[in-house]
Amino acid sequence: MNNPAPEYRYLFGPVPSRRLGRSLGVDPVPFKTCTQNCLYCQLGTDAAQTLERKNYVPPEEILEEIRRWLTEGIAADYITISGSGEPTLHSRLDEIIEGIHRLTKIPTALITNGTLFWDPDVRKQCSLADVVLPSLDAGDPETFKKINQPHPNLSFERFVEGLILFRKEYSGPIWLEVFLCEGLNTDPDSITNLNRLIRKINPDKVQLNTAVRPTAHPHIRAVPPDILEQIAPQLHPKAEVIADFPKGRLEKSTQISEQIILETLKRRPCALDELADSLQLEPSLTAEYLQHLLKTNQVRIENRSGKFYFCAN
Secondary structure (H helix, E strand, O other), X not given: OOOOOOOOOOEEEEEEEOOOEXXXXXXXXXXXXXXXXXXXXXXXXXXXXXXXXXXXXXXXXXXXXXXXXXXXXXXXXXXXXXXXXXXXXXXXXXXXXXXXXXXXXXXXXXXXXXXXXXXXXXXXXXXXXXXXXXXXXXXXXXXXXXXXXXXXXXXXHHHHHXXXXXXXXXXXXXXXXXEOOOOOOOOHHHHHHHHHHHHHHOOOEEEEEOOOOOOOOOOOOOOOHHHHHHHHHHHOOOEEEOOOOOOOOOOXXXXXXXXXXXXXXXXXXXXXXXXXXXXXXXXXXXXXXXXXXHHOOOEEEEEEOOEEEEEEO
């Protein structure tokens, strides 16, 4: 009998991503360690807010896990540094990205809220990623505080200036995500203000998102697809509504375990079909794994707007 694969502490997935295809996640900071406490976050409402960068996780340990993952034969389109907190809070982010580049040709993506780009060291380290995906959900300080609930010492003006500076210094692609919440940042003034700032930031793509997955605050409402399509050209000529998870050709995966599924659900609630697609498993086999995890009280089911999501306990 084969021994079970060692548990991954810092990797999760691959998970289905509407922007990056099948994405292997890298989690370099502790759970909910962030500069903000966004209303639409999937991970709860009690972020350990901080602006202090630290060596939270030894880069060597992350890179060793990636080295081991690469031997398992599971395909991914991107290795994505994101996880369950704000990754730019890791003070040795550059070593992580450079180490990944030495191990594999799979491109690196950095998903960040962009709030630390005012720091020259952060901009320099983030410039090593193959693609950077920052966020901008508000066009004015009041909406910024309402939706993103930033650290008290993080000003909106400093945040926006950091995004503009990063664009000037980074030659790679920037895909700016704008997360729209019905009734919070969808009024005409909010769209006008966002349009003004997006033009200053000048990203390569502007991608509209909304609350299609469960959020920490149940009152957050998704913007209907037809309204998103109407808003997109008002924001920017490059704006697009992010499509649903891609259903492209899947290659057979190996050595999927309950532990991999559990680590994925710890960071993102998923429906059964999403898990099956991301881990390249038959839905019936995915259901078997989930049934055992339910019986052992390691996961639970939540009904959100008529769709069932599996969440780690």
